Amino acid sequence: MSIDDLRKIARRRLPRVIYDYLEGGAEDEACLAANRRAFEKHRLLPRYLVDITQRDQSTTVLGQRFASPFGIAPTGMIAMVRPRADVLLAEAAARADVPFVISGASTASIEEIARIAPKSWYQHYPCRDAGMTSDLLRRVADAGLQTLVVTVDVPLHSKRERNIRSGWVRPYKPTLAVVLEASRHPGWVVDYLRTGLPFMENYRKYAPPDTSARDLTSFYAGQVPAAHSWAAIEKIRREWSGSLVLKGILHPDDASQALRCGVDGVIVSNHGGRQLDRATAPIDALPRIVDAVGDRLTVMLDSGIRRGADIATALCLGARFVFVGRAPAYGVAAGGVDGAMKALSILRNEVDLVCGQIGCPSATALGPAFIDRYDGQSVARGTRACIAHAHPIETLRA
Numbered sequence: 001m002s003i004d005d006l007r008k009i010a011r012r013r014l015p016r017v018i019y020d021y022l023e024g025g026a027e028d029e030a031c032l033a034a035n036r037r038a039f040e041k042h043r044l045l046p047r048y049l050v051d052i053t054q055r056d057q058s059t060t061v062l063g064q065r066f067a068s069p070f071g072i073a074p075t076g077m078i079a080m081v082r083p084r085a086d087v088l089l090a091e092a093a094a095r096a097d098v099p100f101v102i103s104g105a106s107t108a109s110i111e112e113i114a115r116i117a118p119k120s121w122y123q124h125y126p127c128r129d130a131g132m133t134s135d136l137l138r139r140v141a142d143a144g145l146q147t148l149v150v151t152v153d154v155p156l157h158s159k160r161e162r163n164i165r166s167g168w169v170r171p172y173k174p175t176l177a178v179v180l181e182a183s184r185h186p187g188w189v190v191d192y193l194r195t196g197l198p199f200m201e202n203y204r205k206y207a208p209p210d211t212s213a214r215d216l217t218s219f220y221a222g223q224v225p226a227a228h229s230w231a232a233i234e235k236i237r238r239e240w241s242g243s244l245v246l247k248g249i250l251h252p253d254d255a256s257q258a259l260r261c262g263v264d265g266v267i268v269s270n271h272g273g274r275q276l277d278r279a280t281a282p283i284d285a286l287p288r289i290v291d292a293v294g295d296r297l298t299v300m301l302d303s304g305i306r307r308g309a310d311i312a313t314a315l316c317l318g319a320r321f322v323f324v325g326r327a328p329a330y331g332v333a334a335g336g337v338d339g340a341m342k343a344l345s346i347l348r349n350e351v352d353l354v355c356g357q358i359g360c361p362s363a364t365a366l367g368p369a370f371i372d373r374y375d376g377q378s379v380a381r382g383t384r385a386c387i388a389h390a391h392p393i394e395t396l397r398a
């Protein structure tokens with residue numbers, strides 16, 4: 001019924017070490033919890049007696065039209081939850097007509113995914129070897145993909161204590177305890193024995209011949225993270241002629257700087273709570289970023305979305321588009337391509353329901369007039385005036 005139901009099915013099917021990799025955050029997981037709380041503190045202000053018989057949530061973002069205002073965020077090494085999970089997610093995205101963002105740590109190649117889902121985007125972690133970055137960008141362009149996403153919120157590897165405790169540490173050699181726990185999830189074990197540790201396909205051609213899947217993860221870790229700088233972004237901008245997006249922006253000044261570098265869009269994100277445990281929640285950072293860059297940059301958001309109402313809230317607060325990471329990953333872990341489709345259709349149906357219930361038949365018309373918070377505080381420019389008109393704040397408090 002809900003994304004949380006898919007999460008529970010995934011938890012039952014996956015060995016703890018893999019479920020924890022998918023679910024966990026950094027350190028105390030304060031950021032992970034705060035992402036959810038930040039959404040939950042917002043409340044929508046419905047308008048009634050509006051004709052909502054025809055509802056439409058299709059959206060154009062960075063020159064591409066999609067059937068819903070959300071896409072699938074990049075998730076590295078996702079084939080650990082199910083063999084070829086990247087491909088299954090791409091298939092689901094293509095069927096649902098939403099973008100799939102290929103992870104820089106993908107276990108399927110750019111070329112294969114582009115064939116399955118030609119409207120995919122590619123997420124890149126800059127490599128220490130600049131030649132490798134250039135070659136990857138060329139491959140993305142040759143595959144016909146239009147949008148490059150550069151993730152900026154991994155200047156260093158974070159400390160994911162849950163992962164370390166449950167045994168997800170390179171070079172990925174399971175301890176006896178991990179093997180014994182995994183044996184309680186025979187469906188996953190049979191799949192894993194059949195396919196083994198997945199290869200990070202995009203890096204295979206740069207590693208020495210016959211590199212094993214395990215050694216390839218170490219090769220990749222020797223390349224990423226590379227030193228981060230605005231100069232590196234400017235260089236990528238010169239090399240990449242398609243749409244360029246920075247993922248992981250939280251500060252309005254960084255969004256303004258992105259604009260000056262010729263970037264087309266930003267994804268306001270804290271990596272789903274997996275990097276800086278005290279990072280602000282993207283939904284809280286969003287209004288300041290929208291104020292700083294307005295329509296000159298396509299502002300998108302991810303982190304913490306589990307409901308259609310979260311998507312509507314982000315759009316009301318100024319995001320043009322959003323991404324979901326764990327939600328479709330729970331789906332693919334729980335039920336392969338059908339599970340991923342299920343996750344997307346749950347979110348799509350919930351967006352439709354919310355839009356209908358608040359009297360906003362077109363998702364592109366969502367805006368600050370539809371939102372309030374329990375404390376009555378205005379969070380986006382123009383909100384107070386809209387709310388005052390629709391519903392005096394004093395009345396809500398009473």
Ligand SMILES: Cc1cc2nc3c(=O)[nH]c(=O)nc-3n(C[C@H](O)[C@H](O)[C@H](O)COP(=O)(O)O)c2cc1C
Nearest residue numbers: 022073074075076103151271272303304324325326
């Ligand atoms: C298992 C997993 C792997 C991820 N791998 C990547 C990655 O390779 N590149 C990246 O930019 N973000 C990665 N992320 C972050 C997601 O793209 C996205 O920002 C985050 O999942 C959004 O939060 P949500 O899971 O609450 O929707 C990963 C997230 C998860 C859960």
